[in-house]
Amino acid sequence: MTPLSADAVESDHASPAAAVRRRRIALSYLLTAVLPALLALGLLVALAMSSARAPAAGPAAGGPADHTVRLFVAIAVVILAARLFGGLARRVGQPPVVGEIFAGLCLGPSVLGAVFPAAGDWLFPIEIRPVLQGLADIGLIALMFVVGQESRRTPLKGHGGTAMSIAQAGIAGPFLGGALLAVLLYPAWAGPRADPVVFAMFLGSALSITAFPVLARILDEKGMTRTRVGRLSMLCAAIADVVAWCMIAAMAAVAGQDSPARAALTVVLVVAYGAFMAGPGRRLLARLFAAIEGYGEGARLLALIVGLLLSSAVTSAIGIHAIFGAFIFGFCCPPAVIARQAERINALSGALLLPFFFVGTGLRTDVWRDGLSAALIGVTLLVTAVALAGKLAGPMLMARSSGLSWADSGTLGVLLNARGLTELVLLNLGLSLGLLSDRLFVALVLMALATTAMTAPLLRLAGVIAARADRRGT
Amino acid sequence: MTPLSADAVESDHASPAAAVRRRRIALSYLLTAVLPALLALGLLVALAMSSARAPAAGPAAGGPADHTVRLFVAIAVVILAARLFGGLARRVGQPPVVGEIFAGLCLGPSVLGAVFPAAGDWLFPIEIRPVLQGLADIGLIALMFVVGQESRRTPLKGHGGTAMSIAQAGIAGPFLGGALLAVLLYPAWAGPRADPVVFAMFLGSALSITAFPVLARILDEKGMTRTRVGRLSMLCAAIADVVAWCMIAAMAAVAGQDSPARAALTVVLVVAYGAFMAGPGRRLLARLFAAIEGYGEGARLLALIVGLLLSSAVTSAIGIHAIFGAFIFGFCCPPAVIARQAERINALSGALLLPFFFVGTGLRTDVWRDGLSAALIGVTLLVTAVALAGKLAGPMLMARSSGLSWADSGTLGVLLNARGLTELVLLNLGLSLGLLSDRLFVALVLMALATTAMTAPLLRLAGVIAARADRRGT
Numbered sequence: 001m002t003p004l005s006a007d008a009v010e011s012d013h014a015s016p017a018a019a020v021r022r023r024r025i026a027l028s029y030l031l032t033a034v035l036p037a038l039l040a041l042g043l044l045v046a047l048a049m050s051s052a053r054a055p056a057a058g059p060a061a062g063g064p065a066d067h068t069v070r071l072f073v074a075i076a077v078v079i080l081a082a083r084l085f086g087g088l089a090r091r092v093g094q095p096p097v098v099g100e101i102f103a104g105l106c107l108g109p110s111v112l113g114a115v116f117p118a119a120g121d122w123l124f125p126i127e128i129r130p131v132l133q134g135l136a137d138i139g140l141i142a143l144m145f146v147v148g149q150e151s152r153r154t155p156l157k158g159h160g161g162t163a164m165s166i167a168q169a170g171i172a173g174p175f176l177g178g179a180l181l182a183v184l185l186y187p188a189w190a191g192p193r194a195d196p197v198v199f200a201m202f203l204g205s206a207l208s209i210t211a212f213p214v215l216a217r218i219l220d221e222k223g224m225t226r227t228r229v230g231r232l233s234m235l236c237a238a239i240a241d242v243v244a245w246c247m248i249a250a251m252a253a254v255a256g257q258d259s260p261a262r263a264a265l266t267v268v269l270v271v272a273y274g275a276f277m278a279g280p281g282r283r284l285l286a287r288l289f290a291a292i293e294g295y296g297e298g299a300r301l302l303a304l305i306v307g308l309l310l311s312s313a314v315t316s317a318i319g320i321h322a323i324f325g326a327f328i329f330g331f332c333c334p335p336a337v338i339a340r341q342a343e344r345i346n347a348l349s350g351a352l353l354l355p356f357f358f359v360g361t362g363l364r365t366d367v368w369r370d371g372l373s374a375a376l377i378g379v380t381l382l383v384t385a386v387a388l389a390g391k392l393a394g395p396m397l398m399a400r401s402s403g404l405s406w407a408d409s410g411t412l413g414v415l416l417n418a419r420g421l422t423e424l425v426l427l428n429l430g431l432s433l434g435l436l437s438d439r440l441f442v443a444l445v446l447m448a449l450a451t452t453a454m455t456a457p458l459l460r461l462a463g464v465i466a467a468r469a470d471r472r473g474t
Numbered sequence: 475m476t477p478l479s480a481d482a483v484e485s486d487h488a489s490p491a492a493a494v495r496r497r498r499i500a501l502s503y504l505l506t507a508v509l510p511a512l513l514a515l516g517l518l519v520a521l522a523m524s525s526a527r528a529p530a531a532g533p534a535a536g537g538p539a540d541h542t543v544r545l546f547v548a549i550a551v552v553i554l555a556a557r558l559f560g561g562l563a564r565r566v567g568q569p570p571v572v573g574e575i576f577a578g579l580c581l582g583p584s585v586l587g588a589v590f591p592a593a594g595d596w597l598f599p600i601e602i603r604p605v606l607q608g609l610a611d612i613g614l615i616a617l618m619f620v621v622g623q624e625s626r627r628t629p630l631k632g633h634g635g636t637a638m639s640i641a642q643a644g645i646a647g648p649f650l651g652g653a654l655l656a657v658l659l660y661p662a663w664a665g666p667r668a669d670p671v672v673f674a675m676f677l678g679s680a681l682s683i684t685a686f687p688v689l690a691r692i693l694d695e696k697g698m699t700r701t702r703v704g705r706l707s708m709l710c711a712a713i714a715d716v717v718a719w720c721m722i723a724a725m726a727a728v729a730g731q732d733s734p735a736r737a738a739l740t741v742v743l744v745v746a747y748g749a750f751m752a753g754p755g756r757r758l759l760a761r762l763f764a765a766i767e768g769y770g771e772g773a774r775l776l777a778l779i780v781g782l783l784l785s786s787a788v789t790s791a792i793g794i795h796a797i798f799g800a801f802i803f804g805f806c807c808p809p810a811v812i813a814r815q816a817e818r819i820n821a822l823s824g825a826l827l828l829p830f831f832f833v834g835t836g837l838r839t840d841v842w843r844d845g846l847s848a849a850l851i852g853v854t855l856l857v858t859a860v861a862l863a864g865k866l867a868g869p870m871l872m873a874r875s876s877g878l879s880w881a882d883s884g885t886l887g888v889l890l891n892a893r894g895l896t897e898l899v900l901l902n903l904g905l906s907l908g909l910l911s912d913r914l915f916v917a918l919v920l921m922a923l924a925t926t927a928m929t930a931p932l933l934r935l936a937g938v939i940a941a942r943a944d945r946r947g948t
Contacts, residue, residue: 028875032643036650047670076783134605169506176510196521309550401502
């Protein structure tokens with residue numbers, strides 16, 4: 001490299017050598033910059049003068065550019081609304097997911113569409129829906145991956161027996177409640193493709209689900225993750241979730257297929273895929289992640305994302321929803337190795353992808369479609385009451401008789417009762433399979449919102465009761 | 475909380491109190507878990523027996539589920555292919571972007587479509603294209619945001635005068651070359667909507683562009699970021715990029731509109747928006763980021779993403795492409811405050827979103843469409859030669875006469891000659907505006923690939939020459 005800096009040349013005006021250099025620079029500048037620029041300008045002018053051709057036919061912009069505007073505005077609004085409502089929910093002592101679900105409802109026909117019908121149509125035109133749906137789908141499988149991971153990571157040691165009996169109480173009771181509800185609601189509220197048995201299985205599963213991510217976040221926020229009741233509730237939720245998703249997978253296999261033979265094949269394939277992943281697949285994944293150890297975090301993240309997409313594609317191809325493949329993949333990935341990457345996927349999809357799932361749900365939820373009838377309100381209250389009785393009361397009684405205090409038992413029941421996002425996943429599945437009527441979907445979405453929103457106040461109540469009992473004890 | 479642990483209860487078999495407890499647990503288990511489960515099962519069986527209804531009409535899965543499979547598989551393939559080809563490129567001493575562009579071409583009709591026509595159609599069916607395009611669009615504006623940020627962050631101090639004259643040489647020469655080419659190619663190679671003047675402006679701009687991100691990455695990899703020639707080339711590229719994108723914006727404003735009045739309005743609005751953002755907008759952004767300082771990194775990232783989407787939507791609504799809004803927003807954001815978030819956006823979109831842009835370009839590039847004619851090869855070679863003469867030779871001569879050594883001047887020319895991704899952005903714009911014919915698009919894509927791929931070998935060559943010159947000097 002030359003020791004002479006260009007700036008030294010520029011500032012060095014005195015010597016004759018510098019004068020020569022300056023002249024050389026000026027000449028080069030004229031030749032390489034000014035002259036070509038002038039020639040190009042002249043050429044453009046000449047072209048403009050000689051071109052008698054009319055400006056090209058029709059507007060090039062308009063159509064696609066307009067979609068881009070809508071798409072970007074819609075994405076910005078969705079992400080921002082989820083964040084704002086999530087923040088507001090946190091302010092009033094609620095888990096953010098309550099605010100995020102609410103944000104979705106607000107952007108849909110229930111609120112925005114009812115107040116400004118034009119705004120809803122402008123913000124989410126039909127052309128950009130596939131993109132929003134695609135983002136929601138990706139967010140959804142990321143969520144189910146995290147749910148699978150967390151079910152796996154929960155240590156089974158110690159409370160195994162107690163947790164198992166409480167978890168069973170937390171499934172059987174709500175399932176029975178849901179099945180009974182199904183008998184009642186089937187004639188007028190079932191979807192166009194609902195068979196009575198499948199409808200009963202679906203409603204039973206819908207009431208027995210627990211929102212594992214919400215549960216984990218609440219425990220984390222209240223500093224309860226390491227307490228006994230906290231660990232017990234995580235464990236119960238993990239067991240209940242695995243059982244519930246197996247039932248739902250079986251139901252989806254039956255409901256999604258047109259012939260019994262096809263349904264049987266689907267069940268066999270699902271079981272085969274699940275067994276493969278739980279056994280050799282798990283070992284293969286562990287070996288894969290060990291093999292790419294040296295390529296850094298990026299490679300691990302890439303392997304996770306690609307694996308997640310492919311596993312989701314497999315179950316989708318088999319004939320049940322992609323979420324099952326995502327759950328299985330999350331359950332089978334070695335948690336210790338990928339903890340950080342899983343955390344990144346979680347944070348990213350939670351902030352940037354799941355909002356589209358909330359909004360998708362909100363767009364499908366129209367409380368005014370058949371008028372806000374007394375029947376809708378009645379069914380919503382009934383479903384919520386059955387959900388509470390099954391998921392809150394059942395595990396609470398089982399926990400109490402297992403030796404926990406009333407306050408701890410209550411806390412456990414309240415925690416398992418939070419249905420949050422996971423319930424919405426299931427409800428959207430039911431709607432897409434044609435098991436739910438539009439208005440039953442609305443009632444169940446409201447039930448999910450209510451049972452999640454009551455978690456925080458009920459927990460505080462249980463805390464107050466526990467504090468009083470402690471004071472009486474001392 | 476009770477001091478009695480559930481496990482202590484379970485293991486404590488001897489005492490009569492424990493026996494009572496065990497009996498109580500068993501009873502609760504029967505009542506809350508076993509009995510409801512049996513009842514639910516009975517109910518399901520009863521429903522199955524009584525339901526004479528035939529299974530529901532038609533398959534629910536199939537259509538949408540099938541799209542999900544394709545979508546997930548396509549996303550996995552695209553991300554994986556970009557990463558693999560990028561890694562291979564790095565192995566052979568090329569910047570990863572060369573491999574990534576190549577991956578895009580391989581997945582398009584040029585390679586995969588030519589070898590397995592069915593595979594291309596299966597992998598990217600028409601139904602999922604909007605989603606892939608949406609991901610590409612988001613990746614694109616993230617890229618242009620980063621380009622804007624980097625143009626801004628380059629310090630102007632020190633080499634101002636030299637850099638300015640070299641940058642001008644790096645624009646004027648290629649622009650003239652492009653305009654001359656335009657006169658030659660217009661009759662047979664222009665797009666259906668190309669006016670001669672706009673076509674000349676487009677080709678001129680297309681040859682004068684520099685790939686700022688590629689340049690920055692190459693300098694970083696070679697440890698040249700702090701050397702004088704490294705800083706000078708960054709500065710030249712930054713100046714040239716700002717000038718080139720202004721010209722392109724003007725051209726897009728004219729080309730995208732159907733009437734001169736509408737075009738004039740667009741130009742006025744673009745200038746007004748640019749002036750607003752460069753002045754008050756910049757101060758507002760600085761104040762905004764100062765105001766949300768306390769809300770943590772997540773809030774800053776959110777503000778960036780939302781602002782980026784909205785700024786892109788603004789320019790798109792004005793009538794020029796969204797990329798200009800993204801560039802302006804990136805240029806106007808306070809670099810010191812958001813450096814980390816910008817880095818995250820860059821890493822994320824580079825790995826997970828830009829691959830869709832490469833593949834989108836690849837899908838539009840079909841070298842076999844009109845046969846691999848001698849004309850196509852000839853035009854590709856001609857365009858590449860003009861691009862080299864303008865962008866490599868011009869700045870090299872200007873740098874040499876400004877006092878840099880031949881080796882440094884050559885290095886500078888070679889660096890500015892890398893067009894990479896930024897060129898693809900521009901070419902896609904030209905195609906969508908109807909300025910380029912399909913085959914000219916192919917020729918220019920190949921030119922972009924060639925000028926980028928020759929950067930690394932030419933840099934090594936310049937290094938060897940410099941080393942020899944040094945040895946002669948000592």
